[in-house]
Every structure is written in structure tokens, then in C-alpha cells.
Amino acid sequence: MDDQVKGNVLVLGNSGVGKSTLINAVLGEKKSRTGYGTVGTTKHLEVFENDACNFRLIDSVGFEPDFFKRYQAIKAVQDWCKASAKAGNENSKINVIWFCVSGTSRKLFRQSIDSLAKAASVYKSVPVIAVITKSYSRPDRDSNIQMVREAFGDKVGRKLNLKGIIPVVAEIYRIDDTAFAPVDGINDLIQLTNEVMPEGIAAADKDIEQYKADRTNTFAHTLIGASTVSGVVIGAVPLPSPLTDGAILSGIELAEVNGLAKLYGIKKNNKSTAMFEKIVEIGTVSAVARATCGAVLKAIPVAGWVANAAVAGSFVAAIGEGTRYIFEQIKLGNRSVEDIDWAEKMLNDKLSGQFVDKAKQAFAALNESSSKDDIVKAIAKMFEK
Ligand SMILES: Nc1nc2c(ncn2[C@@H]2O[C@H](COP(=O)(O)OP(=O)(O)OP(=O)(O)O)[C@@H](O)[C@H]2O)c(=O)[nH]1
Ligand SMILES: [Mg+2]
Numbered sequence: 037m038d039d040q041v042k043g044n045v046l047v048l049g050n051s052g053v054g055k056s057t058l059i060n061a062v063l064g065e066k067k068s069r070t071g072y073g074t075v076g077t078t079k080h081l082e083v084f085e086n087d088a089c090n091f092r093l094i095d096s097v098g099f100e101p102d103f104f105k106r107y108q109a110i111k112a113v114q115d116w117c118k119a120s121a122k123a124g125n126e127n128s129k130i131n132v133i134w135f136c137v138s139g140t141s142r143k144l145f146r147q148s149i150d151s152l153a154k155a156a157s158v159y160k161s162v163p164v165i166a167v168i169t170k171s172y173s174r175p176d177r178d179s180n181i182q183m184v185r186e187a188f189g190d191k192v193g194r195k196l197n198l199k200g201i202i203p204v205v206a207e208i209y210r211i212d213d214t215a216f217a218p219v220d221g222i223n224d225l226i227q228l229t230n231e232v233m234p235e236g237i238a239a240a241d242k243d244i245e246q247y248k249a250d251r252t253n254t255f256a257h258t259l260i261g262a263s264t265v266s267g268v269v270i271g272a273v274p275l276p277s278p279l280t281d282g283a284i285l286s287g288i289e290l291a292e293v294n295g296l297a298k299l300y301g302i303k304k305n306n307k308s309t310a311m312f313e314k315i316v317e318i319g320t321v322s323a324v325a326r327a328t329c330g331a332v333l334k335a336i337p338v339a340g341w342v343a344n345a346a347v348a349g350s351f352v353a354a355i356g357e358g359t360r361y362i363f364e365q366i367k368l369g370n371r372s373v374e375d376i377d378w379a380e381k382m383l384n385d386k387l388s389g390q391f392v393d394k395a396k397q398a399f400a401a402l403n404e405s406s407s408k409d410d411i412v413k414a415i416a417k418m419f420e421k
Pocket of ligand 2 (some may be wrong): 055056095097
């Protein structure tokens, strides 16, 4: 996308709502700060971009609803636009605004939207996307969306060019040792932002699809990592074998599979549910699972909870990796959710074959005093490419 003119997205939201976290999720690790007259304004804004995304993100640092702070923040954005134009940047206008409100403080919706609307009133016709950050609670989502819609329906809000309301989780949120809210809504936000960009700036469909696919891949790996940690925690209980209480492990694998399905846009229906159930069966009570579990337990130099945790975690990781591949193939159109036999074979291969050898190597250094963290690291080694 080298010769493409980049769009400018202004990210507005009170301090602490999660603007920086959101920017990280959208642009990833390889983002960099960019110049164009940010000298002297960094206290009030930071600008980020990467090579692959067709818009840069302008973060209004430490935005607060009081008049003076608001004025400073907007002044900094205007200064940046001027400096950017002077520096010869092809596009120095604000093209889209992300209005960030936190899903965990819905009492403040109206108040923060009024304040943000005042800040944005200098950008009258610019498309606005309301982003509900920290949308960890699924049950709250609909009512949060409704409340934001009402706030935008008010006198101040109506002046804005609202294009959509998107609940997001920008970073995995741990609820307890074994449960978490996975990253969500980021690709929807990227998609809608591109759709409301002016012609000439919007990326081609295939480029935006590629960008979203790359982000999905990253989010999937984070999700598999978090599920693996849950597997280790669950495995670390004194049971005769990690598969003794299949129901517990299957709960984690099912959450993992559902989370991956959501990321890859695989809808829940009778057919996909049959595939998900098959996957979890393979990863818990199947003949292959039992055989592999026995072989690994025999091969590692330690018994008890350390061994159980290592097996449980590595099963969750293997099922995650296998499922990620399966869903990617479905998303690409190479396979369908009806190809259960193919998926079964794929996963059986993942759990047998080299699995035992790799586990033997990775777990060789585990002993009675190994921590859960040591176990997670050993599992990560098994799956290194
Ligand atoms: N787990 C998780 N934590 C989040 C998420 N969004 C925000 N947070 C947390 O909320 C806190 C504030 O988030 P930031 O991204 O720093 O907020 P900000 O809007 O950039 O704040 P200022 O820079 O002060 O304006 C941090 O501790 C984040 O880790 C999320 O989606 N998931
Ligand atoms: Mg920040």
C-alpha cells in the first residue's frame, strides 16, 4: 500500500477509556510514531501508523472533559493538521473520528458523549464511529449500544455524522484463572472505518481483507495462549490423570473453539456446532487423546500436578493450533464446516505423530518444583515454528 494516500483517524475519548490499547490492537506491534509537527504537541497527541494499514491514528493523549483540556486537545490536533500540510503530506484532514466511551462506565455515556461532541464540533461533517471500549460483558452490549444511540439522538449528538456503534475488546480481559473475554470487534471497526473513508483514501477490498486476516491471526494466537494458560491452571489439580475430569478440560477447549470461530467469522448453527463438538471430543476423550495422554505421562520425568498441567495445557494448545488452521481454511473457502472427517484427521495428526516426541523434549526439564509459568513456557517451546 506504499503509493496509497493514508487517511487520518482522530481517536477521542476520556483518559483511561482505552484509546492506546485500541490503537495497539488495530495497528499491532509494528506500528511507529510519526512526525509531521508533533514536536511540542506530544503532551496532547501522538500519531501512529504502520506500513500495511491505510489510515493513521491520532491519539488525543489524556483527554479530559473540562473545557480547558478539551480546548488544548483540539488545538493540538489542528496544529498537527497544519504542520502535516506544511510538511507536504498528501492528506492532512481528519477523515474519521472514533468516539471512545467505556462499556464499564455506562453511567457516563451521556456526559462523555456530550463532551466529546463539543470537542468534535469543529469537525462537523466528518463521519463518527462510536467505539464502546472494554465491552467485556456480552449481556451488557445491547443495552450499551442502545444508550449510546440515545445519547447521539440528543441535541448535541444529532449534529454529528454518526456512522456506527461498535463494541470492542482490544486486549484479552481475564475474568479469573480460567475465564476471559477474547479480543472482539476490532476487525469490524477496521472495516467500517475503511468504508466511511473518502474515495481515493479507502483501501481496495482485497487489501483490507488481507490486513484483517493478519490481525485475526495475531488475535487467534493470543487467544490460544490464554486458553493454554487456563488449561495449565485446570490441569494443576490433583487428579489421577488430566483427562479424568474431561468435562473441565472440554469447557476450556469449547470456549477456545468458540472464540476462534468468532474471530474467523464462522457462524454458529447445527453444522458448525457438530464440528465444534467433534473437535472438543478429539481433544479430550477420543482414543487418540487417551493414547497420547498416556504416552506423554510416561515419557516425562515428573508425575503429579506438574505432569497433569503440562498435558492439559499442551492439549489445549494443540487443539487451538489445529482449529485455527481448520477455521482459516474454511474462511478462505477451501473447506466447509461440513468437512468433519477432514477436520478429525487433521486434529488426530496434531495430537499423535510428532506430538509425543515434542512433548518429551519440551517437558524434559520439568520437575517437582516447576511453576505453572515454567510449564506454559515449555508448552510454548513445543509449538515454536
Ligand atoms: N484487558 C483489557 N484492558 C483494557 C482494554 N482497554 C483498556 N484497558 C485497560 O485500561 C487502562 C487504560 O487504557 P489506556 O489504553 O491506557 O487508556 P487511554 O484512553 O489511552 O488513556 P490516556 O492515555 O490516559 O488518555 C489500561 O490499564 C488498559 O490496560 C481492553 O480491551 N482489555
Ligand atoms: Mg493513552
